[in-house]
Amino acid sequence: VKRVLQQSFVAACIGLAACAGRAAQPAAHAPGAAAGTPAAEADAAHAHHHAAAHDHDLPATGGPGFTAADVRFMQMMIVHHAQAIVMAELAPARGADDLVLSLARKIDISQRDEIASMEQWLRERGQVVPDAAQIRSIHMPGMLSADQLAQLAAARGRDFDRLFLRLMIQHHEGALLMVDELFASPRAGEDSEIFRFATDVAADQSDEIGVMFRMLEILTPTDGSTSR
Amino acid sequence: MRRRHTRRIASIRCAAAAVLLAGIAAAAPPLVAQQATATLNDPRVGLAPGAGNSAEQALLHMRLVSWTPKPAAFDSARGLTFINSDLAFRGNLVYQGNFSGFMIWDVSDPAKPALLSTVVCATDQGDPSIYGNLLFISAEAVRSRNDCGTQGVEDGADRMRGVRIFDVSDPRSPRLVKNVQTCRGSHTHTIVPHPTDPDVIYIYVGGSSVVRDASEMPECSSGTVAENPNTAQYRVDIIRVPLRNPEQASVIGYGRIFEGLEPSPGRAGIPAAEMADLGRRAGGPSGCHDVTAYPAFNLVASTCGSYGILLDASDPERPRRLDARSDLNFSLWHTAIFSNDARKVVFTDEWGGGTQPRCRAGDPVELGGNTVLTIDNGRMTQHSYFKMLAAQTDTENCVSHNGGLIPVPGRDIMVQGWYQGGVNVYDFTDPDNVIEIAYFDRGPVDANNLVVGGSWGAYWYNGYIYSSELARGLDVLELTPSEHLTQNEIDAAKLVVMDEYNPQSQPLITWPAAFPVVRSYLDQLARNDGLPNARRTQIAAALDAAERASGAARRDALNRLAGELERDAGTARDAARVRVLAAAVTELADATR
Numbered sequence A: 001v002k003r004v005l006q007q008s009f010v011a012a013c014i015g016l017a018a019c020a021g022r023a024a025q026p027a028a029h030a031p032g033a034a035a036g037t038p039a040a041e042a043d044a045a046h047a048h049h050h051a052a053a054h055d056h057d058l059p060a061t062g063g064p065g066f067t068a069a070d071v072r073f074m075q076m077m078i079v080h081h082a083q084a085i086v087m088a089e090l091a092p093a094r095g096a097d098d099l100v101l102s103l104a105r106k107i108d109i110s111q112r113d114e115i116a117s118m119e120q121w122l123r124e125r126g127q128v129v130p131d132a133a134q135i136r137s138i139h140m141p142g143m144l145s146a147d148q149l150a151q152l153a154a155a156r157g158r159d160f161d162r163l164f165l166r167l168m169i170q171h172h173e174g175a176l177l178m179v180d181e182l183f184a185s186p187r188a189g190e191d192s193e194i195f196r197f198a199t200d201v202a203a204d205q206s207d208e209i210g211v212m213f214r215m216l217e218i219l220t221p222t223d224g225s226t227s228r
Numbered sequence B: 001m002r003r004r005h006t007r008r009i010a011s012i013r014c015a016a017a018a019v020l021l022a023g024i025a026a027a028a029p030p031l032v033a034q035q036a037t038a039t040l041n042d043p044r045v046g047l048a049p050g051a052g053n054s055a056e057q058a059l060l061h062m063r064l065v066s067w068t069p070k071p072a073a074f075d076s077a078r079g080l081t082f083i084n085s086d087l088a089f090r091g092n093l094v095y096q097g098n099f100s101g102f103m104i105w106d107v108s109d110p111a112k113p114a115l116l117s118t119v120v121c122a123t124d125q126g127d128p129s130i131y132g133n134l135l136f137i138s139a140e141a142v143r144s145r146n147d148c149g150t151q152g153v154e155d156g157a158d159r160m161r162g163v164r165i166f167d168v169s170d171p172r173s174p175r176l177v178k179n180v181q182t183c184r185g186s187h188t189h190t191i192v193p194h195p196t197d198p199d200v201i202y203i204y205v206g207g208s209s210v211v212r213d214a215s216e217m218p219e220c221s222s223g224t225v226a227e228n229p230n231t232a233q234y235r236v237d238i239i240r241v242p243l244r245n246p247e248q249a250s251v252i253g254y255g256r257i258f259e260g261l262e263p264s265p266g267r268a269g270i271p272a273a274e275m276a277d278l279g280r281r282a283g284g285p286s287g288c289h290d291v292t293a294y295p296a297f298n299l300v301a302s303t304c305g306s307y308g309i310l311l312d313a314s315d316p317e318r319p320r321r322l323d324a325r326s327d328l329n330f331s332l333w334h335t336a337i338f339s340n341d342a343r344k345v346v347f348t349d350e351w352g353g354g355t356q357p358r359c360r361a362g363d364p365v366e367l368g369g370n371t372v373l374t375i376d377n378g379r380m381t382q383h384s385y386f387k388m389l390a391a392q393t394d395t396e397n398c399v400s401h402n403g404g405l406i407p408v409p410g411r412d413i414m415v416q417g418w419y420q421g422g423v424n425v426y427d428f429t430d431p432d433n434v435i436e437i438a439y440f441d442r443g444p445v446d447a448n449n450l451v452v453g454g455s456w457g458a459y460w461y462n463g464y465i466y467s468s469e470l471a472r473g474l475d476v477l478e479l480t481p482s483e484h485l486t487q488n489e490i491d492a493a494k495l496v497v498m499d500e501y502n503p504q505s506q507p508l509i510t511w512p513a514a515f516p517v518v519r520s521y522l523d524q525l526a527r528n529d530g531l532p533n534a535r536r537t538q539i540a541a542a543l544d545a546a547e548r549a550s551g552a553a554r555r556d557a558l559n560r561l562a563g564e565l566e567r568d569a570g571t572a573r574d575a576a577r578v579r580v581l582a583a584a585v586t587e588l589a590d591a592t593r
Helices: A002-013 A038-056 A068-093 A098-124 A146-154 A157-184 A192-218 B487-494 B515-527 B533-548 B551-569 B575-591
Strands: B010-013 B057-060 B062-068 B084-090 B093-098 B101-106 B114-120 B125-131 B134-139 B162-167 B175-181 B188-193 B200-206 B236-242 B250-255 B290-294 B299-304 B307-312 B320-327 B333-338 B344-349 B370-376 B379-387 B403-406 B413-417 B423-427 B435-442 B455-461 B464-469 B473-479
Touching: A068 A098, A068 A146, A068 A157, A068 A192, A098 A157, A098 A192, A146 A157, A157 A192, A192 B320, B057 B062, B062 B435, B084 B455, B084 B464, B093 B134, B093 B464, B101 B125, B125 B188, B134 B188, B134 B200, B162 B200, B175 B250, B188 B290, B200 B290, B290 B333, B299 B333, B299 B344, B307 B333, B307 B344, B320 B379, B333 B403, B413 B464, B423 B464, B423 B473, B435 B473, B487 B515, B515 B533, B515 B575, B533 B551, B551 B575
Parallel strands: B084 B125, B403 B455
Antiparallel strands: B010 B379, B057 B435, B062 B473, B084 B093, B093 B101, B093 B125, B101 B114, B125 B134, B134 B162, B162 B175, B188 B200, B200 B236, B236 B250, B290 B299, B299 B307, B307 B320, B333 B344, B344 B370, B370 B379, B403 B413, B413 B423, B413 B455, B423 B435, B455 B464, B464 B473
């Protein structure tokens, strides 16, 4: 499972360089930390995993208390969250059930706030803040393909509800994989803020998956048919 | 600055909002989302920002007795690394956790808390419990070290995730006696006493963080119970502490309290083929954020993922699930507080985890607040939602967080922290109609950036309310009388003296035989007009006369009054409360020498 994610990250990074909209503050802590420091080790580990695509990444360095993997997690999760918001904003105009509408509203609020938190975390550490609005298609765990997004946008009523829930479960599952991957990286997650943030994202989204499964049950015709 | 204003609370009845899914496949009733949002019409709105105690304040029926800043070792604006966490109480001491250690305060004079010690020990989130001379501290984050160092962990063998035990018999010089390692660390923990052996306690470990690698602890692995029976997920770890030999404390087992909670898609009508690729987490909880024990009733209320779960812990080594409730609005079942009679339980929803601003105008009441359930024969029924509804800003992290009961006889009253939403006090005696009766709030720590702060938890302890401020230090508050809470009721609450108080291990409250207790019931009969006004006046006069008398004369007067009250109960609108009043008068007579 973890290996799959690594490959996904590689794919995710393609094209990102062109989308790094907001200029980064000058790095507060210069790259090339002394060998043996957390940052240097994380960088080395990262370079090993991502050698093929490293040139296409957003620039990510470690610093005291955080690693390049931490930075990359925050950068990628911003883009991941941005797609959830795109999905959530479809709901009001597609005849969604009240259940799905309130869930979509909750996801919209949650993930907007969390993007602001991630941007603040990156800015405070002099890291590049990706401009999610400019990143159109990207391959990350759980991300919807362009086809899936188009299908969702075209669905109406109960079909929309069910497709929304299935695709959002898929999307949330991807976020959980990204959190697992973060903590599997050497010395990642030691920063108190990123530990709390990643743990909260995992908790919130796995609970929401539970809620979405229940909504799927409620919104499924009792005869077991998948469409009306 | 002090402002006064009428109360504002949201209390929303849930018509059919709750969904019971304790293994029942029947179609759940659809949720009815009754939207109510925060109000801008409240003195807590628009308070000027400021660090320390410099922010503007709004208070209702409360006064700030003291504010004491953090010690220098923890005085840092560096994110979450040095924020304060939860509180525990013993004698004149308050134990305050911090993400980088803990403090011990002497509050003999609540107006001037005196710092006895500051222990620097990286331990996110550092929730404390006290039992005798042992202080237990939760360590969850991956940076925590066996040796308490703050430099992070390079070699997994140095990592400490679990529960630390300190000997605090000398509060000026705490001594680390044991690190009990667990697979997922300890976000929170709860003391459950042994039912018969006074030398043994159990610690239930809360938390659902990442499972550590087997290279650090060979017994740790993850996955569902079906694919890995030894998984460290889907369980609550239980530590046994022999109090005479705390260094021998160890994980003795775990409760698999979630079995059967996963949705059963096939039976519920979702075609198996459609579900097949929908993911590995079938939606059941894999851990509990927090558990609240109520040993006097052998009950434990656990808040686990998308469920609130009620356990029978008669055998603390083998907790048994009585009931489970889910709610489609609740994101993160966080904490539970029982009413003193264990007939109600308040569950909180920490939507967003506490670092997000979830009390803005527009944020719904059903999200990030509380819900009140009644308990009847081990089954829970959901009644209402409520939330602190004074709109906060984008730079104030705010959501429902920790609190505890205020021991007012005859009523269910709680105090609670809402991070930068402040502290509030409310009555949930009527589970369908929660009433806010007091509050304290400051403006944001910072006007431009969300600097995490506010009340982690607020608790009544021996007459005062102690609030752990994440960024600012320790606040001590005192209730003042109002139409919602009389001086007699406050005086009666102050008669309850605890030797030790861990909010997650709820003590049974009992009141001494005393005039303020009796008068509290009488005040409540005035508030709800449960007895005619003229009769109340006579009773008040009889009580005054009895108090002026002494010895046998007082005893006889009280017994006479108790007899009259028994007859009053026959015609009173609130007969039950009149009988409680009569019983309290009889107790007072019996206690009179």
